Amino acid sequence: MTEARLSVQFAGALVTLQDAGRTGHLRYGVPASGPMDKLAFAAAHAALGNSPDQSAIEISLGGLILECTTGAVTVAVAGGDFAIEHAGVKGSGWTILTLQQGERLSVRVGKSGSWAYLAFAGDLQANEWLGHTATHSISGFGGGAVVSEQELLINNAEVRKEREGNIETPGFLIAQKKLSQTEKIDSIRVVMGPQDKWFRSEAIDAFKNSSYQLTDSYDRMGVRLQGPDLPLDAALSIPSEPLLRGSVQVSGENVPTILLADHGTTGGYPKIATVISPDINTLVQLRSRQAIKFVPITAAEAVDVTRDFSTKLKEYIAKIAIPRGNLQQRLMQENLISGIYNPE
Amino acid sequence: MEPQFTAVADCGLLVTFSDTINDSTHKTIISFDKAIAKAMATDNDQQLGIIEVVPALINAMVVFDPLVTDHLQLEKVLRTVLKNTRQQNTQTTKRVVQVCYHESFGFDMQAVVDTTGLSREAVINAHVAGDYKVLMYGFAPGYAYMGGVDSSIQVPRKLAAVRDIPAGCVMIAGAQCLITTLKMPTGWSIIGRSPTQVLFNDPQRPFLFDVGDQVTFEQIDLQTYEQATKTKVSTADD
Structure with missing residues (x-):
């Protein structure tokens, strides 16, 4: 059995081990956790030839620096637009490369994006909780936080030369809308409710027509927004109700917070709207002070959007999962494509 | 409705x-x-x-x-x-949870005594005498909200949450009671500590309770608590 060992030279806050998530325990107060951006997580594994439920490292804006101390392993970095430095060579994310013994890899905050995924060609060893390595950040249950000086062990580590190179980005799957020449605002689709009836009509109007900024209060539990107040109809004391990832919960201060991967499973504050699943991937890659505009759609439209997204996602995943071939094969392909290949 | x-x-x-x-x-x-x-x-x-x-x-x-x-x-x-579902009196599972009300654990016992005007013993007796039912989970993994706190010891939440409340705390707020499973902040009043294991690393049964379970508390002394936690530690090592 070939193994690779990586020593963590630096890990920022909120860098954690994650698998696809522990779905099915909401009734026990346990959210699925797993990747903030499911799309980028899936892309990293697919492009590397991994199965979609393998463990990977979720890298925050804090960044991560690793050194390969034993063996060699091919890795994928996907998500956002992070800056990479591999063995002294600078590059950018959405790439597959091989870490040789003694080489360093740094994944750092780049031009945009909040979360990147580092997947390994092999089995990243991590603690499981309830059958999953996904880290529930508040408790630390699961694989846990990745911290400086930690050693990561990859069993069955492989070098997959045929997969090295860039990963096609899924830009077409990300909802974005230019509202003006200067301002790029991401439109985030929501279904209103389930507790929108508790808000005054001016709150509903403000929610639908204004833009909201993400604030620095942003972690795996949720992101607090800044924008027009969303006053409730009356001072409320409603019973706690179950909620889902993407819930836009409005606190007693009339301020909305979007609940994310490590959300509480029930909440006593009313939820004015809920972000549809595909758009959560877009939302989480934004940074504080970036603006969003909520676009309400009907529940039926939301299901249609998700089905369409799922079809496109499957096509994309199937496409990037095909190995690019060894260097010779790739040169040949590229020559064929550029039309300058001349058979002898 | x-x-x-x-x-x-x-x-x-x-x-x-x-x-x-x-x-x-x-x-x-x-x-x-x-x-x-x-x-x-x-x-x-x-x-x-x-x-x-x-x-x-x-x-x-x-x-x-x-x-x-x-x-x-x-x-x-x-x-x-x-x-096709009529409300059935389906069999409910009964769970017994041990609680030690020793003063080293009941951080807020004095405040509950002051608020209710009851003696310490009366608060404990009222708490032990209650019939509790698991109504739902929320807030954090394994936080099972139990209804059934006797009206004589119902106290409001604190104005601000207190940080780093350890696992195993037995606490009350209004008509509800719960046992903490993690170190978390809380605004509830802590009146005791339980050695009963409520958190399991088992996907089939992550926590002791199902929603709908009936729960009764059994008062134990400090020695029994220490014995129970010792036993728990040694089984965890096996």
């Missing part, structure tokens, strides 16, 4: 049975939850598309796979399930 079906984004349906918390509503929710579990168990082809159900105080969230079903189709299925 007729059950209300409310869409939650692309993958949830919230079924609400009442505007207020009451015993009859909760019984209906438990029966509904059990009936769905039964339907899911026989849904071998996964045609229902139901992923999970979250029973709570006045409603239940049904989470579904939007690639298999949608809100309207699921609503039809759930209406049929409801029609």
Whole structure:
């Protein structure tokens, strides 16, 4: 059995081990956790030839620096637009490369994006909780936080030369809308409710027509927004109700917070709207002070959007999962494509 | 009130049975939850598309796979399930939880004594005498909200949460009681500590309680508490 060992030279806050998530325990107060951006997580594994439920490292804006101390392993970095430095060579994310013994890899905050995924060609060893390595950040249950000086062990580590190179980005799957020449605002689709009836009509109007900024209060539990107040109809004391990832919960201060991967499973504050699943991937890659505009759609439209997204996602995943071939094969392909290949 | 079906984004349906918390509503929710579990168990082809159900105080969230079903189709299925579910007096599981009310654990016991005007013994007796029922989980993994705190010891939440409350604390707020499973902040009043294990690393049974379980507390002294926690540690090492 070939193994690779990586020593963590630096890990920022909120860098954690994650698998696809522990779905099915909401009734026990346990959210699925797993990747903030499911799309980028899936892309990293697919492009590397991994199965979609393998463990990977979720890298925050804090960044991560690793050194390969034993063996060699091919890795994928996907998500956002992070800056990479591999063995002294600078590059950018959405790439597959091989870490040789003694080489360093740094994944750092780049031009945009909040979360990147580092997947390994092999089995990243991590603690499981309830059958999953996904880290529930508040408790630390699961694989846990990745911290400086930690050693990561990859069993069955492989070098997959045929997969090295860039990963096609899924830009077409990300909802974005230019509202003006200067301002790029991401439109985030929501279904209103389930507790929108508790808000005054001016709150509903403000929610639908204004833009909201993400604030620095942003972690795996949720992101607090800044924008027009969303006053409730009356001072409320409603019973706690179950909620889902993407819930836009409005606190007693009339301020909305979007609940994310490590959300509480029930909440006593009313939820004015809920972000549809595909758009959560877009939302989480934004940074504080970036603006969003909520676009309400009907529940039926939301299901249609998700089905369409799922079809496109499957096509994309199937496409990037095909190995690019060894260097010779790739040169040949590229020559064929550029039309300058001349058979002898 | 007729059950209300409310869409939650692309993958949830919230079924609400009442505007207020009451015993009859909760019984209906438990029966509904059990009936769905039964339907899911026989849904071998996964045609229902139901992923999970979250029973709570006045409603239940049904989470579904939007690639298999949608809100309207699921609503039809759930209406049929409801029609065939009458509130049954299904057997409830009884759980016994040990509590040590020693002063080194009951951080807020004095405050509860001051608020209620009862003696320390009277507070403990009222707490032990209660019939508790697990109403829902929330806030954090394994935080089982139990209803049934005697009116004589109902105290409001603190104005501000206190940080780093350890696991195993037995605490009360209003009519509710819960046992902490993690180190978390809380605004509830801590009156004791339990050695009873409520958190398991088992996907089939992550926590001791199911929603609907009946819980009784058994008072233990410090020595028994220490004995119990010692035993727990040694079994964990095996």
